Amino acid sequence: MANRTVIPFGPQHPVLPEPIHLDLVIEDEHVVEAIPSFGFIHRGLEKLAEKRDFTEFTFVAERICGICSYIHGMGYCQAIESVMGLEIPERAKWLRTMWAELSRMHSHMMWLGLLGDAFGFENLFMAFWRVREGLLDIIEETSGGRVIFGAAKVGGIRRDVPDDLLARIPAQLAKIEAEMRPITDVFRDDFSVRQRLCGVGVLSQKDAYDLGAVGPVLRGSGVAVDTRLEGYAAYDRVQVEPIVESDGDCWARAMVRIREVYQSFEILKQVLPNVPAGPVDMKVTGAPNGEFFARLEQPRGEVIYYVKGSGKKQLDRFRVRTPTFANIPPLLKMLQGCQLADVPVIVLTIDPCISCAER
Amino acid sequence: MKLFQKSPWIIHYDGASCNGCDIEVLACLTPRYDVERFGIINTGNPKHADILLITGYINEQSQPVVRTIYEQMPEPKVVVAIGICATSGGIFRECYNTKGGVDSTIPVDVYVPGCAARPESIIDGVVQALAILERKKKEMAARP
Numbered sequence: 001m002a003n004r005t006v007i008p009f010g011p012q013h014p015v016l017p018e019p020i021h022l023d024l025v026i027e028d029e030h031v032v033e034a035i036p037s038f039g040f041i042h043r044g045l046e047k048l049a050e051k052r053d054f055t056e057f058t059f060v061a062e063r064i065c066g067i068c069s070y071i072h073g074m075g076y077c078q079a080i081e082s083v084m085g086l087e088i089p090e091r092a093k094w095l096r097t098m099w100a101e102l103s104r105m106h107s108h109m110m111w112l113g114l115l116g117d118a119f120g121f122e123n124l125f126m127a128f129w130r131v132r133e134g135l136l137d138i139i140e141e142t143s144g145g146r147v148i149f150g151a152a153k154v155g156g157i158r159r160d161v162p163d164d165l166l167a168r169i170p171a172q173l174a175k176i177e178a179e180m181r182p183i184t185d186v187f188r189d190d191f192s193v194r195q196r197l198c199g200v201g202v203l204s205q206k207d208a209y210d211l212g213a214v215g216p217v218l219r220g221s222g223v224a225v226d227t228r229l230e231g232y233a234a235y236d237r238v239q240v241e242p243i244v245e246s247d248g249d250c251w252a253r254a255m256v257r258i259r260e261v262y263q264s265f266e267i268l269k270q271v272l273p274n275v276p277a278g279p280v281d282m283k284v285t286g287a288p289n290g291e292f293f294a295r296l297e298q299p300r301g302e303v304i305y306y307v308k309g310s311g312k313k314q315l316d317r318f319r320v321r322t323p324t325f326a327n328i329p330p331l332l333k334m335l336q337g338c339q340l341a342d343v344p345v346i347v348l349t350i351d352p353c354i355s356c357a358e359r
Numbered sequence: 360m361k362l363f364q365k366s367p368w369i370i371h372y373d374g375a376s377c378n379g380c381d382i383e384v385l386a387c388l389t390p391r392y393d394v395e396r397f398g399i400i401n402t403g404n405p406k407h408a409d410i411l412l413i414t415g416y417i418n419e420q421s422q423p424v425v426r427t428i429y430e431q432m433p434e435p436k437v438v439v440a441i442g443i444c445a446t447s448g449g450i451f452r453e454c455y456n457t458k459g460g461v462d463s464t465i466p467v468d469v470y471v472p473g474c475a476a477r478p479e480s481i482i483d484g485v486v487q488a489l490a491i492l493e494r495k496k497k498e499m500a501a502r503p
Contacts, residue, residue, distance in 0.1 A: 011424050014403025017381045019421065038421045041375040044456040051453055063450055066379025068473055110382060147392035147475045148380045159479075281421045353379045 004032065007340070011040050015118050015344040018354040022347070026340060032213060034335040034343075036328060042358040043245035049318035054288060055154050057318070062319060065356040066147050067110065070103040077306045078232060079294035080154050089282060090234075092156035094275040097234040099143060099151055100272065100296075101264045106111045106135045107299035108257045108264075109180075112187065112352050115254060118348045119196040127183045127282055134176045156281030163277075170272055177265050186260050197251035201334040201346035204248055213330040214323045215301020216260070216356065217350050220253035222246040228299035238270045239355070250349045257351075287313050298323050300351045322356035366398025367454055370408035372428055376415025379475030384412055387485075389487060392478045399485065405431040410488050412481075414441045416448045417458045420502035429465045435495035437488040439469045442476045449474060 005026045006219050011019030019040035025033040045064065051059055061076035062069045074096055081088060090353030103140050109132040116124030136146050143149040151157050187193055203213070208221035218225055219242060226242035228235045243259045245252035301323030308317040327350040338343045373381050387394050388401055402408050405428045417425060429438065440461040443449035445459045461467050469493050471484035 011421075012372055012405075012428060013404075017371070017385060018378065019424065040418075040424065041373065041415070042418060042420070042456050043375060043451045044454045045451060046452070046453055060450055063377040063379070063474075065379040069377070069379065126389055128385065130391065133389075133391040135388070145475075146477065147382060148377075197414065243437060354373075355376065 003027070008348075009034075009343060013344070014076060015348065017114070018352070020334075020347075020352060020354050022343075024335075024343065029340050031335050031340060031343065033337050034332050036332065038236060038284060038354075038358055040358070041355050045359055046318050046320070049315045051311050051314065054315055055284065057315070058153055059150070060151065061318075061320075062148055062152070064322070064359055067353060068300065068356065069147065070099050070143075070149045070151065071296055071298050071303070073149070074233070075294050075303060076099060076307070076318075077152045077154050077303045078296070079287055079292045079305045080309075080336065082294065083288040083307060083309060084284070084286065084289045086282065086284065087153055087246050088156050089279045090276045091160075091278045092280045093234045094271060095157055095161060095280065096152065097238070098268065098271050098275070099139070099149060100233065101267050102135060102139050102142075103149070104299045105141065105261050105264045106132055108261045108350075109135065111257060111299075111348075112184075112254065112261075115345070115348050116187075118344050119193070121193065121266060124183065124186060124193075131179045131183065134172065134179070138172055141165060142169075153281065156279075158172040160280045160296070166272060166275060170269065173265060173268060177262075180261065184261075186266050187254060187258060194251065196342075198247075198249060200342050201249045201338055202247070202329055203254075203334050204250045205246075208248065208330060209332055211329040211333060212326050214346055215251050215298065215299075215351075216256040216289060217327050219243055219244050220256045221248035225302070227295050227302045230295060232269065232294075232296060237274075238267050240267065250345055253349045271285070287311055288315065289307045291322065299322055299328040300353055301326065319321045320359060322352045322353070322359070324350065324357040327352075328357065366400065367409045367485075367492060368400050368402045368407055369410045369412055369485070370402055370405055370428065370432070371412045371470045372425065374413050374415035374421050374425055375418045376444050377475075380414035380473075380481075382480060383475050383478050384409070384414065384416060384441060385483050387469075387478045392482060394482060394485070405429075406433065407502075408432050409436060409492055410485060411436065411438045412441055412485075413438065413445050413461045415452060416444045416460055418456045419458065421468050422458065422464050425461070425464050427503055435492055435499055437468045437492045438465055439470060439471060439484050439488050441471045441481055441484065442466045443474045446472060
Protein backbone atom coordinates (compact mmCIF):
# COMPACT_ATOMS: atom_id res chain seq x y z
CA MET A 1 0.00 0.00 0.00
CA ALA A 2 1.26 3.40 -0.84
CA ASN A 3 1.99 5.94 1.86
CA ARG A 4 -0.75 8.29 2.83
CA THR A 5 -0.07 12.00 3.22
CA VAL A 6 -2.31 14.82 4.33
CA ILE A 7 -2.07 18.02 2.29
CA PRO A 8 -3.85 21.12 3.53
CA PHE A 9 -5.81 23.04 0.87
CA GLY A 10 -6.69 26.60 1.88
CA PRO A 11 -7.80 28.69 3.70
CA GLN A 12 -5.58 31.05 1.74
CA HIS A 13 -5.18 29.58 -1.74
CA PRO A 14 -4.44 31.32 -5.05
CA VAL A 15 -7.48 29.80 -6.77
CA LEU A 16 -10.01 30.65 -4.11
CA PRO A 17 -11.13 34.20 -3.53
CA GLU A 18 -12.62 32.97 -0.27
CA PRO A 19 -11.32 30.87 2.61
CA ILE A 20 -12.33 27.24 2.82
CA HIS A 21 -10.11 24.60 4.32
CA LEU A 22 -9.85 21.02 3.11
CA ASP A 23 -7.53 18.36 4.48
CA LEU A 24 -6.74 16.20 1.47
CA VAL A 25 -5.67 12.65 2.28
CA ILE A 26 -3.40 11.69 -0.62
CA GLU A 27 -2.24 8.29 -1.79
CA ASP A 28 0.36 8.72 -4.57
CA GLU A 29 -1.27 11.48 -6.62
CA HIS A 30 -4.84 10.52 -5.86
CA VAL A 31 -7.15 12.00 -3.27
CA VAL A 32 -8.57 9.31 -0.99
CA GLU A 33 -10.61 11.55 1.20
CA ALA A 34 -11.28 15.24 1.72
CA ILE A 35 -12.08 16.53 5.20
CA PRO A 36 -13.53 20.05 5.25
CA SER A 37 -13.38 22.55 8.08
CA PHE A 38 -15.42 25.72 8.20
CA GLY A 39 -15.98 28.88 10.13
CA PHE A 40 -13.56 31.37 8.59
CA ILE A 41 -16.39 33.64 7.50
CA HIS A 42 -19.02 32.77 10.08
CA ARG A 43 -20.68 36.04 11.13
CA GLY A 44 -23.80 34.81 12.90
CA LEU A 45 -26.11 37.11 11.01
CA GLU A 46 -29.16 34.91 11.64
CA LYS A 47 -28.97 36.01 15.26
CA LEU A 48 -28.91 39.64 14.14
CA ALA A 49 -32.56 39.23 13.07
CA GLU A 50 -33.47 39.39 16.75
CA LYS A 51 -31.90 42.83 17.12
CA ARG A 52 -33.01 44.57 13.93
CA ASP A 53 -36.37 45.79 12.72
CA PHE A 54 -37.78 43.35 10.14
CA THR A 55 -37.78 45.96 7.36
CA GLU A 56 -34.22 47.01 8.21
CA PHE A 57 -33.04 43.40 8.14
CA THR A 58 -33.45 43.37 4.34
CA PHE A 59 -30.08 45.10 4.12
CA VAL A 60 -28.45 42.45 6.29
CA ALA A 61 -30.10 39.69 4.23
CA GLU A 62 -28.63 41.23 1.07
CA ARG A 63 -25.19 40.97 2.63
CA ILE A 64 -25.37 37.23 3.26
CA CYS A 65 -23.40 37.13 0.05
CA GLY A 66 -22.17 39.84 -2.27
CA ILE A 67 -22.46 37.83 -5.48
CA CYS A 68 -26.04 36.60 -5.26
CA SER A 69 -27.00 39.47 -2.97
CA TYR A 70 -30.13 40.58 -4.81
CA ILE A 71 -31.87 37.20 -4.63
CA HIS A 72 -31.09 36.97 -0.90
CA GLY A 73 -32.82 40.30 -0.28
CA MET A 74 -35.70 39.39 -2.56
CA GLY A 75 -36.17 35.97 -0.94
CA TYR A 76 -36.24 37.46 2.52
CA CYS A 77 -38.83 40.06 1.46
CA GLN A 78 -40.87 37.35 -0.24
CA ALA A 79 -40.95 35.30 2.96
CA ILE A 80 -42.00 38.31 5.08
CA GLU A 81 -44.65 39.31 2.54
CA SER A 82 -46.10 35.80 2.63
CA VAL A 83 -46.29 35.86 6.42
CA MET A 84 -48.02 39.23 6.38
CA GLY A 85 -50.31 38.32 3.48
CA LEU A 86 -49.14 41.16 1.23
CA GLU A 87 -49.73 41.00 -2.51
CA ILE A 88 -47.10 43.29 -4.00
CA PRO A 89 -47.84 45.40 -7.13
CA GLU A 90 -47.39 43.77 -10.54
CA ARG A 91 -44.69 46.18 -11.68
CA ALA A 92 -42.58 45.34 -8.64
CA LYS A 93 -42.92 41.61 -9.39
CA TRP A 94 -41.72 42.01 -12.97
CA LEU A 95 -38.82 44.28 -12.02
CA ARG A 96 -37.77 41.79 -9.33
CA THR A 97 -37.72 39.09 -11.99
CA MET A 98 -35.55 41.28 -14.20
CA TRP A 99 -32.98 41.91 -11.46
CA ALA A 100 -32.98 38.26 -10.43
CA GLU A 101 -32.05 37.25 -13.98
CA LEU A 102 -29.43 40.00 -14.31
CA SER A 103 -27.83 38.85 -11.07
CA ARG A 104 -27.87 35.24 -12.27
CA MET A 105 -26.09 36.25 -15.46
CA HIS A 106 -23.43 38.32 -13.72
CA SER A 107 -22.80 35.52 -11.24
CA HIS A 108 -22.46 32.84 -13.92
CA MET A 109 -20.16 34.99 -16.06
CA MET A 110 -18.01 35.75 -13.06
CA TRP A 111 -17.81 32.03 -12.32
CA LEU A 112 -16.95 31.09 -15.92
CA GLY A 113 -14.05 33.53 -15.75
CA LEU A 114 -12.85 32.17 -12.42
CA LEU A 115 -12.99 28.62 -13.80
CA GLY A 116 -10.80 29.71 -16.70
CA ASP A 117 -8.37 31.19 -14.19
CA ALA A 118 -8.43 27.96 -12.13
CA PHE A 119 -7.04 25.88 -14.97
CA GLY A 120 -4.62 28.54 -16.02
CA PHE A 121 -6.45 30.08 -18.99
CA GLU A 122 -6.07 33.66 -17.85
CA ASN A 123 -7.17 35.14 -21.14
CA LEU A 124 -10.58 33.53 -20.70
CA PHE A 125 -10.84 35.01 -17.21
CA MET A 126 -10.15 38.51 -18.52
CA ALA A 127 -12.51 38.10 -21.48
CA PHE A 128 -15.48 36.99 -19.37
CA TRP A 129 -14.94 39.74 -16.82
CA ARG A 130 -14.69 42.36 -19.56
CA VAL A 131 -18.08 41.35 -20.95
CA ARG A 132 -19.52 41.12 -17.44
CA GLU A 133 -18.78 44.81 -16.87
CA GLY A 134 -21.46 45.60 -19.48
CA LEU A 135 -24.02 43.77 -17.36
CA LEU A 136 -22.86 45.59 -14.24
CA ASP A 137 -23.46 48.86 -16.11
CA ILE A 138 -27.10 47.86 -16.70
CA ILE A 139 -27.44 46.82 -13.06
CA GLU A 140 -25.93 50.08 -11.85
CA GLU A 141 -28.16 52.18 -14.12
CA THR A 142 -31.33 50.47 -12.94
CA SER A 143 -30.67 49.80 -9.25
CA GLY A 144 -27.81 52.12 -8.25
CA GLY A 145 -25.38 49.46 -7.03
CA ARG A 146 -22.80 47.31 -8.77
CA VAL A 147 -22.71 44.19 -6.65
CA ILE A 148 -25.03 44.98 -3.74
CA PHE A 149 -28.18 46.27 -5.46
CA GLY A 150 -30.15 47.48 -2.44
CA ALA A 151 -33.27 47.36 -4.61
CA ALA A 152 -35.60 45.02 -2.73
CA LYS A 153 -37.76 46.04 0.19
CA VAL A 154 -40.66 44.54 2.07
CA GLY A 155 -43.75 45.47 0.03
CA GLY A 156 -42.12 46.02 -3.35
CA ILE A 157 -38.93 47.63 -4.61
CA ARG A 158 -37.08 50.66 -3.34
CA ARG A 159 -37.00 52.76 -6.49
CA ASP A 160 -38.80 52.68 -9.79
CA VAL A 161 -36.97 52.20 -13.08
CA PRO A 162 -37.91 54.81 -15.71
CA ASP A 163 -39.59 53.40 -18.81
CA ASP A 164 -37.11 54.97 -21.25
CA LEU A 165 -34.30 53.20 -19.39
CA LEU A 166 -36.14 49.88 -19.62
CA ALA A 167 -36.59 50.47 -23.35
CA ARG A 168 -32.84 50.90 -23.78
CA ILE A 169 -31.83 47.65 -22.03
CA PRO A 170 -32.65 45.14 -24.85
CA ALA A 171 -30.16 46.83 -27.19
CA GLN A 172 -27.46 46.72 -24.51
CA LEU A 173 -28.21 43.06 -23.84
CA ALA A 174 -28.03 42.22 -27.53
CA LYS A 175 -24.56 43.76 -27.66
CA ILE A 176 -23.44 41.74 -24.63
CA GLU A 177 -24.85 38.54 -26.13
CA ALA A 178 -22.94 39.14 -29.34
CA GLU A 179 -19.73 39.61 -27.33
CA MET A 180 -20.46 36.46 -25.32
CA ARG A 181 -20.77 34.07 -28.26
CA PRO A 182 -17.10 33.89 -29.32
CA ILE A 183 -15.91 33.45 -25.70
CA THR A 184 -18.33 30.66 -24.86
CA ASP A 185 -17.38 29.01 -28.16
CA VAL A 186 -13.83 28.81 -26.83
CA PHE A 187 -15.18 27.07 -23.75
CA ARG A 188 -17.14 24.65 -25.89
CA ASP A 189 -14.57 23.83 -28.56
CA ASP A 190 -11.09 24.44 -27.19
CA PHE A 191 -8.99 21.29 -26.90
CA SER A 192 -7.13 22.26 -23.72
CA VAL A 193 -10.33 23.32 -21.95
CA ARG A 194 -11.93 19.98 -22.73
CA GLN A 195 -8.81 18.17 -21.54
CA ARG A 196 -9.09 19.79 -18.14
CA LEU A 197 -12.84 19.41 -17.70
CA CYS A 198 -14.18 16.32 -19.49
CA GLY A 199 -14.47 13.28 -17.27
CA VAL A 200 -13.12 15.13 -14.21
CA GLY A 201 -15.04 15.06 -10.93
CA VAL A 202 -17.89 12.86 -12.11
CA LEU A 203 -20.99 12.84 -9.94
CA SER A 204 -23.55 10.21 -10.88
CA GLN A 205 -27.24 11.01 -11.10
CA LYS A 206 -28.02 8.82 -8.09
CA ASP A 207 -25.28 10.36 -5.93
CA ALA A 208 -26.34 13.87 -6.88
CA TYR A 209 -29.91 13.13 -5.88
CA ASP A 210 -29.08 11.16 -2.71
CA LEU A 211 -26.55 13.66 -1.40
CA GLY A 212 -28.94 16.55 -1.91
CA ALA A 213 -27.08 18.52 -4.57
CA VAL A 214 -28.82 21.63 -5.85
CA GLY A 215 -28.68 23.94 -8.84
CA PRO A 216 -26.22 23.46 -11.71
CA VAL A 217 -24.48 20.59 -9.87
CA LEU A 218 -27.74 18.64 -9.76
CA ARG A 219 -28.76 19.61 -13.29
CA GLY A 220 -25.29 18.79 -14.59
CA SER A 221 -25.85 15.26 -13.33
CA GLY A 222 -29.10 14.88 -15.24
CA VAL A 223 -31.81 15.75 -12.70
CA ALA A 224 -34.28 18.34 -13.98
CA VAL A 225 -35.01 20.52 -10.95
CA ASP A 226 -35.37 24.27 -11.15
CA THR A 227 -37.10 26.20 -8.36
CA ARG A 228 -38.05 28.96 -10.79
CA LEU A 229 -40.80 26.61 -11.96
CA GLU A 230 -42.50 27.24 -8.59
CA GLY A 231 -43.60 30.53 -10.16
CA TYR A 232 -42.54 33.12 -7.60
CA ALA A 233 -42.38 36.82 -8.61
CA ALA A 234 -43.33 36.85 -12.31
CA TYR A 235 -41.80 33.48 -13.20
CA ASP A 236 -45.27 31.96 -13.52
CA ARG A 237 -45.77 34.10 -16.63
CA VAL A 238 -42.46 33.51 -18.42
CA GLN A 239 -41.20 30.39 -20.18
CA VAL A 240 -38.56 28.62 -18.05
CA GLU A 241 -37.18 25.19 -18.92
CA PRO A 242 -34.71 23.47 -16.58
CA ILE A 243 -31.36 23.09 -18.34
CA VAL A 244 -30.00 19.57 -17.99
CA GLU A 245 -26.73 17.91 -18.97
CA SER A 246 -26.23 14.21 -18.39
CA ASP A 247 -22.46 13.64 -17.97
CA GLY A 248 -22.11 14.89 -14.38
CA ASP A 249 -18.48 16.00 -14.87
CA CYS A 250 -16.92 19.47 -14.61
CA TRP A 251 -17.61 20.02 -18.29
CA ALA A 252 -21.34 19.32 -17.87
CA ARG A 253 -21.57 21.77 -14.95
CA ALA A 254 -19.84 24.47 -17.00
CA MET A 255 -22.18 23.81 -19.95
CA VAL A 256 -25.25 24.10 -17.71
CA ARG A 257 -24.10 27.53 -16.60
CA ILE A 258 -23.24 28.70 -20.11
CA ARG A 259 -26.66 27.63 -21.37
CA GLU A 260 -28.30 29.29 -18.37
CA VAL A 261 -26.72 32.61 -19.27
CA TYR A 262 -28.29 32.35 -22.74
CA GLN A 263 -31.56 31.24 -21.17
CA SER A 264 -31.50 34.38 -19.03
CA PHE A 265 -31.16 36.49 -22.19
CA GLU A 266 -34.31 34.77 -23.49
CA ILE A 267 -36.16 35.29 -20.19
CA LEU A 268 -35.23 38.98 -20.18
CA LYS A 269 -36.58 39.26 -23.74
CA GLN A 270 -39.91 38.07 -22.35
CA VAL A 271 -39.74 40.21 -19.20
CA LEU A 272 -38.65 43.63 -20.45
CA PRO A 273 -41.48 44.40 -22.91
CA ASN A 274 -44.08 43.13 -20.46
CA VAL A 275 -43.30 45.25 -17.40
CA PRO A 276 -46.70 46.82 -16.64
CA ALA A 277 -47.22 50.43 -15.55
CA GLY A 278 -48.29 51.20 -12.01
CA PRO A 279 -46.99 51.61 -8.47
CA VAL A 280 -43.86 49.77 -7.32
CA ASP A 281 -44.43 49.54 -3.60
CA MET A 282 -47.17 49.46 -0.99
CA LYS A 283 -47.56 50.65 2.55
CA VAL A 284 -46.56 48.05 5.11
CA THR A 285 -48.21 48.28 8.51
CA GLY A 286 -48.03 45.95 11.47
CA ALA A 287 -45.48 43.23 12.01
CA PRO A 288 -45.11 39.64 10.83
CA ASN A 289 -46.96 37.08 12.93
CA GLY A 290 -46.47 33.51 11.80
CA GLU A 291 -43.88 31.49 9.93
CA PHE A 292 -43.04 30.77 6.32
CA PHE A 293 -40.60 28.86 4.12
CA ALA A 294 -39.64 30.59 0.87
CA ARG A 295 -37.84 28.68 -1.89
CA LEU A 296 -36.00 30.50 -4.67
CA GLU A 297 -33.52 29.62 -7.39
CA GLN A 298 -30.14 31.26 -6.86
CA PRO A 299 -27.39 31.15 -9.47
CA ARG A 300 -25.89 28.38 -7.32
CA GLY A 301 -29.10 26.47 -6.75
CA GLU A 302 -32.08 26.28 -4.50
CA VAL A 303 -32.08 28.51 -1.43
CA ILE A 304 -34.53 28.29 1.45
CA TYR A 305 -35.52 31.09 3.81
CA TYR A 306 -37.42 30.44 7.00
CA VAL A 307 -38.86 33.34 8.96
CA LYS A 308 -40.83 33.24 12.18
CA GLY A 309 -42.38 36.29 13.81
CA SER A 310 -44.68 36.79 16.75
CA GLY A 311 -46.19 40.20 16.10
CA LYS A 312 -43.08 42.12 17.20
CA LYS A 313 -40.94 44.39 15.07
CA GLN A 314 -38.06 41.96 15.47
CA LEU A 315 -38.25 38.44 14.09
CA ASP A 316 -38.05 35.46 16.43
CA ARG A 317 -36.03 33.36 14.04
CA PHE A 318 -34.48 33.71 10.61
CA ARG A 319 -32.87 30.76 8.93
CA VAL A 320 -31.34 30.43 5.50
CA ARG A 321 -30.17 27.18 3.88
CA THR A 322 -27.85 28.30 1.11
CA PRO A 323 -26.99 26.28 -2.03
CA THR A 324 -23.25 26.01 -1.35
CA PHE A 325 -23.97 24.42 2.00
CA ALA A 326 -26.08 21.77 0.27
CA ASN A 327 -23.39 21.21 -2.36
CA ILE A 328 -20.55 20.41 0.09
CA PRO A 329 -21.41 16.68 0.54
CA PRO A 330 -21.53 16.14 -3.26
CA LEU A 331 -18.20 18.00 -3.51
CA LEU A 332 -16.56 15.62 -1.05
CA LYS A 333 -17.91 12.71 -3.09
CA MET A 334 -16.46 14.18 -6.32
CA LEU A 335 -13.06 14.68 -4.74
CA GLN A 336 -12.70 11.01 -3.80
CA GLY A 337 -10.32 9.37 -6.25
CA CYS A 338 -9.48 12.49 -8.27
CA GLN A 339 -5.99 13.72 -9.11
CA LEU A 340 -4.44 16.24 -6.73
CA ALA A 341 -3.96 18.69 -9.60
CA ASP A 342 -7.69 18.59 -10.39
CA VAL A 343 -8.78 19.57 -6.87
CA PRO A 344 -8.95 23.36 -7.49
CA VAL A 345 -11.02 22.87 -10.66
CA ILE A 346 -13.43 20.47 -8.97
CA VAL A 347 -13.84 22.71 -5.93
CA LEU A 348 -14.60 25.59 -8.26
CA THR A 349 -17.22 23.74 -10.30
CA ILE A 350 -19.70 23.69 -7.42
CA ASP A 351 -19.35 27.50 -7.57
CA PRO A 352 -18.42 27.73 -3.90
CA CYS A 353 -19.75 30.78 -2.15
CA ILE A 354 -18.35 30.38 1.33
CA SER A 355 -19.92 33.60 2.60
CA CYS A 356 -23.31 32.06 1.81
CA ALA A 357 -22.46 28.70 3.33
CA GLU A 358 -21.22 30.06 6.63
CA ARG A 359 -23.44 33.13 6.90
CA MET B 360 3.62 56.86 -10.22
CA LYS B 361 7.22 57.39 -11.32
CA LEU B 362 8.41 56.94 -7.74
CA PHE B 363 8.45 53.16 -7.98
CA GLN B 364 11.39 51.29 -9.21
CA LYS B 365 9.63 47.95 -8.98
CA SER B 366 6.10 46.73 -9.61
CA PRO B 367 4.15 46.30 -6.39
CA TRP B 368 2.45 42.93 -6.06
CA ILE B 369 -0.71 42.52 -4.07
CA ILE B 370 -2.16 39.64 -2.10
CA HIS B 371 -5.83 39.48 -1.32
CA TYR B 372 -7.41 37.74 1.64
CA ASP B 373 -11.06 37.55 2.61
CA GLY B 374 -11.12 38.06 6.38
CA ALA B 375 -14.82 37.46 6.80
CA SER B 376 -16.65 39.53 4.25
CA CYS B 377 -19.78 39.00 2.20
CA ASN B 378 -17.81 38.64 -1.08
CA GLY B 379 -19.01 41.95 -2.47
CA CYS B 380 -15.65 43.65 -1.94
CA ASP B 381 -13.72 40.56 -3.04
CA ILE B 382 -15.22 40.51 -6.50
CA GLU B 383 -14.61 44.25 -6.76
CA VAL B 384 -10.95 43.66 -5.92
CA LEU B 385 -10.80 41.11 -8.73
CA ALA B 386 -12.70 43.51 -11.01
CA CYS B 387 -9.82 45.99 -10.52
CA LEU B 388 -7.51 43.51 -12.24
CA THR B 389 -9.72 42.91 -15.25
CA PRO B 390 -9.80 44.95 -18.48
CA ARG B 391 -12.25 47.72 -17.49
CA TYR B 392 -10.02 48.96 -14.64
CA ASP B 393 -6.86 47.02 -15.45
CA VAL B 394 -4.33 47.80 -12.73
CA GLU B 395 -1.98 45.26 -14.32
CA ARG B 396 -0.89 47.99 -16.74
CA PHE B 397 0.90 49.57 -13.75
CA GLY B 398 2.60 46.25 -13.01
CA ILE B 399 0.31 45.41 -10.13
CA ILE B 400 -0.22 41.65 -10.06
CA ASN B 401 -2.39 39.60 -7.76
CA THR B 402 -0.17 36.92 -6.30
CA GLY B 403 -1.20 33.95 -4.20
CA ASN B 404 2.00 33.81 -2.20
CA PRO B 405 2.44 36.17 0.78
CA LYS B 406 6.22 35.94 0.41
CA HIS B 407 6.02 37.63 -3.00
CA ALA B 408 3.61 40.37 -1.94
CA ASP B 409 4.13 44.02 -0.99
CA ILE B 410 0.55 45.09 -0.36
CA LEU B 411 -2.03 43.10 1.60
CA LEU B 412 -5.66 43.79 0.70
CA ILE B 413 -8.06 42.56 3.36
CA THR B 414 -11.82 42.59 3.01
CA GLY B 415 -14.25 41.88 5.81
CA TYR B 416 -13.88 42.01 9.55
CA ILE B 417 -11.91 39.60 11.74
CA ASN B 418 -13.40 36.68 13.63
CA GLU B 419 -11.93 34.13 16.01
CA GLN B 420 -11.00 31.68 13.30
CA SER B 421 -9.65 34.03 10.65
CA GLN B 422 -7.49 35.96 13.12
CA PRO B 423 -4.53 33.51 13.14
CA VAL B 424 -4.71 33.20 9.34
CA VAL B 425 -4.55 36.96 8.83
CA ARG B 426 -1.71 37.26 11.31
CA THR B 427 0.25 34.47 9.59
CA ILE B 428 -0.15 36.03 6.16
CA TYR B 429 0.97 39.40 7.51
CA GLU B 430 4.02 37.92 9.24
CA GLN B 431 5.07 36.00 6.14
CA MET B 432 5.19 39.11 3.97
CA PRO B 433 8.65 40.64 3.61
CA GLU B 434 9.35 44.19 4.78
CA PRO B 435 8.44 46.83 3.68
CA LYS B 436 4.72 45.99 3.57
CA VAL B 437 1.46 47.90 3.56
CA VAL B 438 -2.01 46.79 4.65
CA VAL B 439 -5.14 48.14 2.96
CA ALA B 440 -8.49 47.48 4.65
CA ILE B 441 -11.19 47.31 1.96
CA GLY B 442 -14.83 48.02 2.68
CA ILE B 443 -16.61 49.24 5.75
CA CYS B 444 -16.48 45.80 7.42
CA ALA B 445 -12.69 45.79 7.34
CA THR B 446 -12.68 49.33 8.69
CA SER B 447 -15.02 48.92 11.64
CA GLY B 448 -17.18 45.81 11.38
CA GLY B 449 -19.86 47.63 9.39
CA ILE B 450 -23.29 46.09 9.22
CA PHE B 451 -22.07 43.00 11.11
CA ARG B 452 -20.64 44.99 14.01
CA GLU B 453 -23.27 43.70 16.44
CA CYS B 454 -22.96 40.05 15.41
CA TYR B 455 -21.74 37.69 18.12
CA ASN B 456 -18.81 36.41 16.10
CA THR B 457 -17.23 39.77 15.26
CA LYS B 458 -13.94 40.87 16.76
CA GLY B 459 -13.93 44.23 14.99
CA GLY B 460 -12.08 45.68 12.04
CA VAL B 461 -8.78 44.48 10.63
CA ASP B 462 -6.86 46.91 12.88
CA SER B 463 -7.83 44.77 15.87
CA THR B 464 -5.32 42.20 14.61
CA ILE B 465 -2.67 43.83 12.42
CA PRO B 466 -1.66 47.46 11.78
CA VAL B 467 -3.62 49.02 8.90
CA ASP B 468 -2.18 51.81 6.72
CA VAL B 469 -5.06 52.71 4.40
CA TYR B 470 -8.81 52.43 4.96
CA VAL B 471 -11.09 52.21 1.92
CA PRO B 472 -14.75 52.85 2.79
CA GLY B 473 -17.82 51.64 0.93
CA CYS B 474 -20.26 48.76 0.95
CA ALA B 475 -19.27 47.31 -1.40
CA ALA B 476 -16.17 49.42 -2.07
CA ARG B 477 -16.14 50.49 -5.71
CA PRO B 478 -13.16 49.59 -7.93
CA GLU B 479 -12.28 53.28 -8.31
CA SER B 480 -11.94 53.72 -4.56
CA ILE B 481 -9.99 50.47 -4.21
CA ILE B 482 -7.52 51.67 -6.85
CA ASP B 483 -7.29 55.02 -5.04
CA GLY B 484 -6.52 53.15 -1.82
CA VAL B 485 -3.80 51.11 -3.49
CA VAL B 486 -2.24 54.25 -4.99
CA GLN B 487 -2.09 55.79 -1.50
CA ALA B 488 -0.58 52.53 -0.26
CA LEU B 489 2.17 52.85 -2.86
CA ALA B 490 3.24 56.19 -1.42
CA ILE B 491 3.36 54.67 2.05
CA LEU B 492 5.34 51.73 0.70
CA GLU B 493 7.90 54.13 -0.78
CA ARG B 494 8.19 55.97 2.53
CA LYS B 495 8.65 52.74 4.47
CA LYS B 496 11.33 51.66 2.03
CA LYS B 497 13.27 54.89 2.58
CA GLU B 498 12.93 54.51 6.35
CA MET B 499 14.28 50.97 6.09
CA ALA B 500 17.26 52.12 4.04
CA ALA B 501 18.01 54.86 6.60
CA ARG B 502 18.03 52.35 9.44
CA PRO B 503 21.53 51.61 10.77
